[in-house]
Amino acid sequence: MKEHIVKILTDAVTKLQSDGDLPGDITPTVMVERTRDRAHGDFASNLAMTLAKAARCKPRDLAEKIIAALNTDGGIVKVEIAGPGFINFYLGSDAWHNVVGDILEQGDNYGRSEAGAGQRVQVEFVSANPTGPLHVGHGRGAAYGAAVASLLAAVGCTVHREYYVNDAGRQMDILAASVYLRYLELCGDTVIFPANGYQGDYVWDIGATLHRESGDMLRHPVSEVFAGVPDDEPAGGDKEAHIDGLIERISTLLGTNNYRRVFDAGLDAILGNIRQDLKEFGVTYDEWFSERSLSDTNAVTDCIKRLQDSGHIYEQDGALWFRSTDYGDEKDRVIVRDNGQTTYFASDIAYHANKLERGYDRVIDIWGADHHGYVPRVKAALQALGDDPDRLDVLLVQFAVLYRGGEKVQMSTRSGEFVTLRELRNEVGNDAARFFYVMRKCEQHMDFDLDLAKSQSNDNPVYYIQYAHARVCSVFRQLAEKKIEWDKDCGLKALGTLAESHEDELLVNLSRYPEVLESAAFNHEPHALTHYLRELANDFHTYYNAHTFITDDATLRNARLCLIEATRQVIANGLQLLGVHAPDTM
């Protein structure tokens, strides 16, 4: 419908140009929008106002000329000029009826489109270090990333969902050391746990599994483990030096194979836990990309060499620096430390170069907002490598702060007293968590009200929408109980009997759904869908209270049943994209 109006307006301008009423050298962008207020018709265009200057006449006069040149057919019953020069289009109510047939025919596919067909998009999200369970901050990235990916797929993009597994690097070594020390304690030794170690209970669990499977086989005297290790911070030393020293001692004592065994015990347990957690949360991936695989294939050293050969690397203080300031970063960055180890950034350059090499049209990274300072250096590196940094979109997700009983819930990763995603899911349920996480646009700080999310009341938007769905199902159950058949074809032919204002409202909003999807997908804004669904549910509940669907008038009844079934279908489709269930009963 919208496209149709754009077309006839474009034709009208062309006609005016050939008649000499408009300068021929302008190519207007014709914009048609849904009106906010239906008193202004169904669609409106600001065309006359944008062209007024070029045409050298008043917007309203120009609007009149445009309307005179307009070929109105196909459902448009009235066109009028309003306000400063808007052209408003009024559609006959029967113009909206087709949407019901479309929805019932297309079912689960209604709203999907080919707008993004041919575009290959990669969405990388969560990618939390496998050093501990996912916490509520990761949950937002998970729900948001999954929704963005689903939306893009719904508009025809070929979407690749990926999790980047940081299975290499110092953080993982710290985890391995933490696991080993807990293991020693379970062997009966007394150790002073490092301030910088991972303190969570899950580390005990991993140590226990290791102890159960290996017995004392990996045990070394505590005195040897701590021999020559610099003092920890509580003892007046440096906690970083302390933990690095411990890692060094432990890997030496254990040897390559046994160290790898401890390391992998931690990695496998935690990554397995993360995968399970996400799966239960309804978040799935096409690929779990291993950071370690980059070093195994020399991708990191190759990248460094490419940068060196192209003159973007220099040496200073024993380290290798990437001159990212050449591309707008605020300072240069180290990629190889003076101890010879490559930095995390070096892996990330290789990883992003790898992504672009894979040929995606767009690469989307979803990061926590605390990593925002990282964006310029990654883009700089891609540019230095001769890639197009604009193919990479980094979406920054702001923090979610939990509230319980009006009080902020405190979180701290290292001390182990964080709130995990699993705890959140257990408390409020997957549906509420998925929905609440995407209710706000990603750059908005989020207050996550736990009490609201788990309340089974009308305050809770998830329940409100799900209830609308269940209510439609309930109507059809009632129908079956009364042994009445729903004659769909009869109903579709009788849609003209739907003349109530509530029905009109519902029809218009149902027809908006594809537009909402497209805009939400390309703008990466799943919150637009949550708002839309709430409005649609509201339209339905209002309609439900105002009119009876199961009436004696069979023609009217069948038509109304078509309408509410279409509503149910759209709610189900929308919730499905958000990863929220559409229940038949509640």
Added chain:
RNA sequence: GCGCCCGUAGCUCAGCUGGAUAGAGUACCGGCUUCCGAAGCCGGGUGUCACAGGUUCGAAUCCUGUCGGGCGCGCCA
């Protein structure tokens, strides 16, 4: 100090890439069930769109500055 994000009703937030009288939910008050689920519906009122300039037919929306809040500025990941 520099950089990114945010500032709209008492509270939580929309505002469709510059449009018409700035909207929802919640809270508060009152009403609606012999009938399809009251987890619902209807009615009742609130705004210096943080502030000051600028751009134009037109600004909550775009630009600049100021103020306030969050986050980030490692040879950590």
